[in-house]
Amino acid sequence: MTVADKVRVAVIGAGGMANYVHYPALASLPDVQIAAICDLDEGRLHTTADKYGVARRYTDYRRMVDEVTPAAVYAIGQPHIMFDVWVWCLQQGLPLYIEKPLGITLHQAHLLAHLAAEHKCITQVSFQRRSCPLVVQLYNECRRRGPLVHAECAFYKCEPQPYLHARDHMMDDGVHAIDTLRWLCGGEISGVESRCKRVGTPDINFIAALLHFDNGATGVLLNSWTSGRRIFKVEMHAPGICAEAEHERAGWLYADGDTQGVRFDTRTVAGSDELYVYGGFQAKHCEFIDAIKAGTQPSSHFGDALKTMEIAETILAQALLNR
């Protein structure tokens, strides 16, 4: 593939998550060229650009877009800081890939989805737990027997202190669990029953919810930041078959009453020891780049991510009303 055939992307943000998974994922795709990088912090800008051999470096993202005319923009950073950047990119009609959450309020999420639709932008929110190779394989095995009857998603962390960030635990982590359940269960949400708690903190750090879907599936959500360690795990159940998995470790598939199960290692299934591959980030980027080429929307476009935000806000609203 010649350089001219590659999708030229410009990246805003050279921070922690971007360097951890997004730059490695983009650099691994043969049909992508990182054409330019922008960061306000010149140290991070040059360190990252040097690492990936990117010559065009900017501290002003508007100037970068004007001069580089990229086919797509990645804007990776804290949502309360990146909101204005995202709005500007959408107003230019640019394809845009961002990290979750889709803003930190429902107002922001609605505006972002509205602008994306108005300017016909191809968009993606990085809900990569839908695209982890291990979990996709287990999901496909279960779906061979029919639609899922119920799914569970637990997200635990050992962070018992107050969460001193602009976004709350729901927007930081809860949205991942909600989005994963939406993907596993399919259908549209038809009801939410929830209970939240503040365990030794001023902010909500425990969320339990039942998500009812219009196709009859039920999602069970359990999130706690006052647990003993970090765990992200799912269960999925279809008639006569079920699977359980930790995205970043391993999964088991059980069918027809078998209690031994078949074990799948996440790195083996993905064919890589790199988190950006087995964690699902590379596949999420592939989906976005393919969508740009095809002129279609990937699965986590802003209109879809808005549905995840609406469920998150419904749970928080129930917490307020049920106090």
Ligand SMILES: NC(=O)c1ccc[n+]([C@@H]2O[C@H](COP(=O)([O-])OP(=O)(O)OC[C@H]3O[C@@H](n4cnc5c(N)ncnc54)[C@H](O)[C@@H]3O)[C@@H](O)[C@H]2O)c1
């Ligand atoms: N998908 C996941 O599993 C997952 C996991 C952890 C974090 N995240 C998400 O990642 C995001 C944080 O990303 P990060 O760790 O790379 O953030 P970061 O804060 O480490 O880096 C952001 C960078 O953007 C730069 N920046 C800010 N405003 C800018 C502007 N106007 N122009 C140019 N550069 C600008 C900053 O200088 C900084 O270097 C959050 O949204 C978080 O929710 C996702």
